[in-house]
Amino acid sequence: MSLSSAFSSALSGLTASARVAELISSNVANALTPGYARREADLSARSLGGTGQGVRVIGVQRDTNAFLLSERRGAQAGHGGQETRSNALRQIESAIGSEESASSLLKRIAAFDQSLLAAASRPESEARLSAAVTAAADLVSHITQASSEVQAVRGRADTSIGLQVNRLNHGLARIADLNDRIKLNTIGGADTSALQDQRQQQIDLLAEIVPLREVAREDGSVALFSAGGAALIDGRPSTFGFTTAGTVTEAMVLGTGLSGLTLNGQSVSTTESGLLGGGTLAAQFALRDEVGTEAQAGLDALARDLVERFQQSGLDATRAPGDPGLFTDAGAAFVAANEPGLATRISLNAAVDPRQGGEVWRLRDGLGAAASGPTGDSRLITVLQSALTEQRTPASAPFSNGMRSFSGLASDLTSSIARQRLDSDETLSFATARYSALQEAEQERGVDTDQEMQQLLLVEQAYAANARVMQALDQMLGNLMEI
Amino acid sequence: MTISSALNAGVAGLNANANRLATISDNIANSGTYGYKRASTEFEAMVLSSSGSSGVYTAGGVRANSARMIDERGGLVGTLNALDMAVSGRGMLPVTDMSSIDALMSNERLKMTTTGAFRMDENGILRTASGLVLLGWPADAQGNIPTIARDSVAGLSPVVINQNQQVGDPTTAIKLGVNLPATDTLAGSPGDPLPLSVEYFGNLGTSESLNMTFTPTVNATGQSNTWTMEITDSASGGTVVGEYTLVFDDTRATGGSLLSVTTVAGGAYDPLTGQIALTVAGGPISLEIGIPGERNGLTQLSDTYSPTGITKDGSPAGTLLGVEINEKGMLVAAYDSGFTRTLYQIPVVDVPNINGLIPMDNQTFAASQQSGSFFLWNAGEGPTGTIEGYAREGSTTDVAAELTSLIQTQRAYSSNAKVIQTVDEMLQETTNIKR
Numbered sequence: 001m002s003l004s005s006a007f008s009s010a011l012s013g014l015t016a017s018a019r020v021a022e023l024i025s026s027n028v029a030n031a032l033t034p035g036y037a038r039r040e041a042d043l044s045a046r047s048l049g050g051t052g053q054g055v056r057v058i059g060v061q062r063d064t065n066a067f068l069l070s071e072r073r074g075a076q077a078g079h080g081g082q083e084t085r086s087n088a089l090r091q092i093e094s095a096i097g098s099e100e101s102a103s104s105l106l107k108r109i110a111a112f113d114q115s116l117l118a119a120a121s122r123p124e125s126e127a128r129l130s131a132a133v134t135a136a137a138d139l140v141s142h143i144t145q146a147s148s149e150v151q152a153v154r155g156r157a158d159t160s161i162g163l164q165v166n167r168l169n170h171g172l173a174r175i176a177d178l179n180d181r182i183k184l185n186t187i188g189g190a191d192t193s194a195l196q197d198q199r200q201q202q203i204d205l206l207a208e209i210v211p212l213r214e215v216a217r218e219d220g221s222v223a224l225f226s227a228g229g230a231a232l233i234d235g236r237p238s239t240f241g242f243t244t245a246g247t248v249t250e251a252m253v254l255g256t257g258l259s260g261l262t263l264n265g266q267s268v269s270t271t272e273s274g275l276l277g278g279g280t281l282a283a284q285f286a287l288r289d290e291v292g293t294e295a296q297a298g299l300d301a302l303a304r305d306l307v308e309r310f311q312q313s314g315l316d317a318t319r320a321p322g323d324p325g326l327f328t329d330a331g332a333a334f335v336a337a338n339e340p341g342l343a344t345r346i347s348l349n350a351a352v353d354p355r356q357g358g359e360v361w362r363l364r365d366g367l368g369a370a371a372s373g374p375t376g377d378s379r380l381i382t383v384l385q386s387a388l389t390e391q392r393t394p395a396s397a398p399f400s401n402g403m404r405s406f407s408g409l410a411s412d413l414t415s416s417i418a419r420q421r422l423d424s425d426e427t428l429s430f431a432t433a434r435y436s437a438l439q440e441a442e443q444e445r446g447v448d449t450d451q452e453m454q455q456l457l458l459v460e461q462a463y464a465a466n467a468r469v470m471q472a473l474d475q476m477l478g479n480l481m482e483i
Numbered sequence: 484m485t486i487s488s489a490l491n492a493g494v495a496g497l498n499a500n501a502n503r504l505a506t507i508s509d510n511i512a513n514s515g516t517y518g519y520k521r522a523s524t525e526f527e528a529m530v531l532s533s534s535g536s537s538g539v540y541t542a543g544g545v546r547a548n549s550a551r552m553i554d555e556r557g558g559l560v561g562t563l564n565a566l567d568m569a570v571s572g573r574g575m576l577p578v579t580d581m582s583s584i585d586a587l588m589s590n591e592r593l594k595m596t597t598t599g600a601f602r603m604d605e606n607g608i609l610r611t612a613s614g615l616v617l618l619g620w621p622a623d624a625q626g627n628i629p630t631i632a633r634d635s636v637a638g639l640s641p642v643v644i645n646q647n648q649q650v651g652d653p654t655t656a657i658k659l660g661v662n663l664p665a666t667d668t669l670a671g672s673p674g675d676p677l678p679l680s681v682e683y684f685g686n687l688g689t690s691e692s693l694n695m696t697f698t699p700t701v702n703a704t705g706q707s708n709t710w711t712m713e714i715t716d717s718a719s720g721g722t723v724v725g726e727y728t729l730v731f732d733d734t735r736a737t738g739g740s741l742l743s744v745t746t747v748a749g750g751a752y753d754p755l756t757g758q759i760a761l762t763v764a765g766g767p768i769s770l771e772i773g774i775p776g777e778r779n780g781l782t783q784l785s786d787t788y789s790p791t792g793i794t795k796d797g798s799p800a801g802t803l804l805g806v807e808i809n810e811k812g813m814l815v816a817a818y819d820s821g822f823t824r825t826l827y828q829i830p831v832v833d834v835p836n837i838n839g840l841i842p843m844d845n846q847t848f849a850a851s852q853q854s855g856s857f858f859l860w861n862a863g864e865g866p867t868g869t870i871e872g873y874a875r876e877g878s879t880t881d882v883a884a885e886l887t888s889l890i891q892t893q894r895a896y897s898s899n900a901k902v903i904q905t906v907d908e909m910l911q912e913t914t915n916i917k918r
Contacts, residue, residue: 003883004558048569048874050571054561229677229787234681238680264680274675483890
């Protein structure tokens with residue numbers, strides 16, 4: 001009977017309007033929710049056996065812009081990686097001390113130089129000799145502190161890699177779980193938008209660690225690949241393997257003492273150009289294995305130059321050949337093979353250091369002197385002062401071209417780190433600008449409440465019209481009964 | 484005597500209209516019954532004296548004939564249940580009684596209905612609340628329907644769906660769409676192997692993986708465009724199941740596509756189909772890597788490694804999520820791991836004379852001598868209509884028409900009663916002649 005099919009059509013209209021109103025209310029309620037994608041109902045005419053039977057909601061569309069999303073994720077990873085690098089470089093720079101700061105390496109060297117000059121002018125003054133020894137000890141502790149700070153930066157990078165690998169593993173497992181649930185609901189014909197929102201948020205959490213490429217699969221699930229091409233999820237989640245070292249020392253490098261990264265049991269490259277490059281994970285690896293070791297090598301070269309300046313033969317006649325100079329490698333004489341890690345081991349010769357039972361007059365009379373000599377003899381102090389300032393070619397690789405005074409070498413080291421930091425900051429400001437621009441563009445595409453209200457008006461009218469049809473049908477049947 | 488024939492005709496008219504009233508009341512009572520076919524009462528005149536010339540007319544009266552209009556089709560009404568079925572067009576669904584399901588199927592036990600709301604009962608039998616059991620041809624394990632005689636019920640069996648059973652769906656084909664970075668084969672590049680893990684599903688529904696590595700050949704000078712693909716199978720304990728040397732083209736016309744594939748170890752590569760017949764622990768899997776000279780499958784372009792275009796069949800073992808019927812009458816089960824499989828085919832029963840079917844309880848019909856013998860069609864083929872899920876066929880009763888006919892019947896009934904009353908009065912007059 002056509003009246004009853006008209007009833008069913010009108011009812012389907014009411015149901016569809018109610019569903020659209022539900023989606024609009026959800027959109028408006030989530031107007032400020034980050035990661036929420038506006039939903040829209042897909043309506044379609046319903047037909048049974050070729051005849052029209054009203055309307056039905058065939059699905060709910062999430063309004064996302066895949067291009068913008070993937071660009072934003074890429075920018076997020078780039079920004080995160082650059083920020084990590086800049087922060088670490090700033091820490092290393094402040095540990096060595098920039099040229100301007102009061103407690104910088106250069107200031108320490110200048111203080112040592114001046115205290116030697118002062119002691120040379122009045123070699124009999126215990127106070128001036130003590131001041132020179134204290135300045136030397138300050139210089140040594142500055143270098144060892146900078147070195148341990150560099151190792152601390154590497155250690156923090158190592159810990160952070162461990163945490164990020166954990167986050168990746170857990171996040172990927174959760175995304176795989178959401179994939180399964182979305183697949184299940186898609187088969188069951190249920191609305192999966194909320195689950196898709198959750199999945200997008202989960203993916204966004206990982207996007208900073210590794211730049212991600214999202215590829216939709218036909219059953220509603222997504223596959224995730226890193227920008228370098230490693231498959232993170234395609235079906236089931238990949239697992240990353242990494243062992244945190246705990247404490248990182250200068251002797252530990254990638255392969256010896258420090259863990260590399262494995263993907264499903266196979267070891268993968270951790271460099272910026274590798275499969276997982278571009279995000280904070282690769283940046284932390286770079287800090288641990290490149291930036292940190294380079295800074296340490298610079299400090300080692302500096303320490304070696306300092307030790308060697310005062311260990312030259314002929315400088316101090318009282319010192320036996322093979323004995324350490326004013327600065328020692330943990331109390332012993334320095335040999336070229338031991339350069340790695342010298343910056344952490346460098347110490348002041350115990351013979352002049354009152355804190356280690358030495359006597360400050362040995363600065364004036366020679367490290368090997370048994371007893372205090374003539375108090376007016378300033379020759380050795382003058383020699384020491386000129387050893388510090390003489391132009392000399394450093395033996396270590398990074399600085400082996402060109403002659404430098406010790407403060408010149410320190411200044412080169414400081415400015416090289418400062419230049420790296422400035423470069424990195426500059427790149428960071430580009431990355432930040434790009435990231436925030438894309439974030440803004442993404443937010444602009446969010447829920448437009450004006451548009452939703454306009455839609456709501458239309459829905460209201462459609463609902464009323466359907467109800468009116470029902471009322472008219474009721475009257476028609478009533479007329480029939482009144483015959 | 485003609486006056487008494489008039490009385491008889493009046494009584495016949497009352498009878499006939501009462502009959503029609505019965506069909507009208509039945510129709511109106513069943514105006515909301517899905518699958519109900521309207522009954523109609525036809526009147527036929529009876530003639531007793533054929534000789535009008537004698538001047539005497541004998542009223543023959545009227546005889547009522549009721550019939551069910553089985554070929555009339557009600558409108559389809561949408562519902563929310565996947566297993567609400569209706570035939571859109573000619574033909575009916577095969578069903579049988581609950582009591583008949585254990586006995587051997589015979590033609591006598593076959594009943595037909597145009598629509599039904601089937602639900603699974605505790606034994607997984609698909610039946611209606613009134614106890615009608617849906618019949619269908621069972622599919623084999625691969626989901627194919629064997630060839631079955633169409634003029635007997637021998638192949639039909641009650642549709643039983645096992646709710647809680649796990650079903651596997653092993654992988655048999657994988658297609659690789661992977662771009663290898665051409666720059667990695669340049670002289671001086673580090674030559675790191677590129678890993679790729681492809682998940683597949685074994686015969687027992689377990690998740691296994693084919694682990695592939697693509698290792699570039701780096702020569703002292705120039706660009707080799709050569710890669711070694713090594714495939715290991717996790718199900719076989721990580722043994723190498725195939726190793727191939729891939730050479731890529733660098734010409735203008737077909738640059739980046741495969742030039743040649745040499746089998747080092749494992750299943751052979753067929754350049755005509757672009758497939759490798761891999762033997763993994765669970766049996767053969769065809770791995771499609773592309774035909775030489777064509778740019779699908781493996782390519783070697785630019786400097787990015789992009790293993791994003793991998794497709795495969797198979798799913799993990801799944802439990803039943805739901806059952807739907809499609810318009811071809813295939814009862815398709817969807818499993819929670821994402822695959823679907825045909826379980827039964829529901830044929831559409833058709834007879835030469837639909838109105839000759841014997842109506843029975845619960846809107847079912849049975850074949851009879853008058854209807855002719857039945858034939859089981861694939862839904863939508865021959866004269867039959869398609870099977871619609873999520874739909875019921877409405878009653879063919881048109882309440883407006885029935886009410887109109889009710890008015891007519893009421894008037895006709897009163898007119899007949901008036902005739903009887905008049906005859907009575909006339910007879911009274913005759914009796915009153917003698918005082």
